[in-house]
Amino acid sequence: MTKELLTCENVSKSYRDGHHDLEVLQGIQFSLQEGELVAIVGSSGSGKSTLLHCMGGLDKPTSGRILFRGQAIDRLSSRALADWRNQELGFIYQFHHLLPEFTALENIAMPLLIQGQSARQAQQRAQQLLERVGLAQRGQHRPAELSGGERQRVAIARALANAPALVLADEPTGNLDDETAQQVLELMLELNRELQTCFVIVTHDQQLAARLPTQVQLHHGKLVSAKQAGRT
Template identity: 50%
Template sequence: MIDATSASGADHVLVARNLVKYYDEGAERIEVLRDVSLHVARGEMVAVVGASGSGKSTMLHLLGMLDQPSSGSVWVDGQSAEGLSEARRSQLRNRSLGFVYQFHHLLSEFSALDNVAMPLIVRRERRETAREQAAAMLEQVGLAHRTSHYPGQLSGGERQRVALARALVTRPVCVLADEPTGNLDRHTAQAMFELLVRLNQESGTAFAIVTHDPALAALAHRQLFMDDGSLVDTEAQTPG
């Protein structure tokens, strides 16, 4: 159990306490998450593995304040999400979190550079400054030569690296990644995961990654296993 002191402490960038999520369908209650508690330390890479439908993505959505729990609480960078207005949740998300999904969700009408710059522009950064920071981040993911290309001109692996650059450009305390390699072939998926590990080490940004692949999850510092809405922790381990 994680108490309120540790929840808001500097060592944890993400904390969930006793999360429950259910949906009522007529007279039937469908429970998706059952009393889930976890923490992600500053700079830590945590992988969550489980079968499809086990509740992994639902948990990630709650951690990212994209949905609200039926009960329980979420803390992001020392700030409780409970009771926040949608505007305040959006501000906290934009300030503290980055997101990467199985499908890149890039804007097809914008170049790689402007896709990466978009979160900074939403923050009302000067466009020139935003584009400079976006170019630097694309260089970090190995795409300095693709800044002017549009999503339709990029390979699947390149699109995911642009999405990763977009998630990191705001310098969040944690990136939430939902099956970031799920739409890639094995070789490209391995390269993507190794890039995640390198950026975690270099930037100190924490990562919470949902994946169906135990071999890739083994590269993380710690693995969690989701089984029918419940979470099981394992021993901390060193990335391979």
């Protein structure tokens, strides 16, 4: 039996634009279950990334609440919020955001060191993840020495370093060619099945979204549909 992991309760977000408020999200309401695999789809400017940032505690809703296992994350202190992100979340972006001066192994180990693990423990875990994403022999290479697909695989491994309950991915295949994008997507699908980690993938690619069992569609900041495993 799956358990509810994260809930958006009537989430709205607006920004001040001169003398006007620009509404980016309007009354978003849906829930994620543990181990779920979800696509958030919509055209550019539909609010996809803003919703993802609110879900990850990187931005706060103007109104409404986001609950993680029943706890309102907007009520956490800055320190508690940072600890929560480090322990429970993984992030993957369109651009890999790997630290260029560090090796692939060191980039993956970084979240573990921040969490307080020893260098030996962190490196062992990082090496295991490198092997899992098919890069066992590339650990000592820096990002500039890796292909685009390899860099994104390292970014996925880094997102999984702390064994998070939830991984938030913002256009993770957006900078990749079609073949490499399919390989990266397959890897995320496999990891979801193996680890039972909940993945939320923001994308404008309808074909990619169709590969995921649940799709949440946004249009001008509003939730217009949520399709699950063949039912609406």
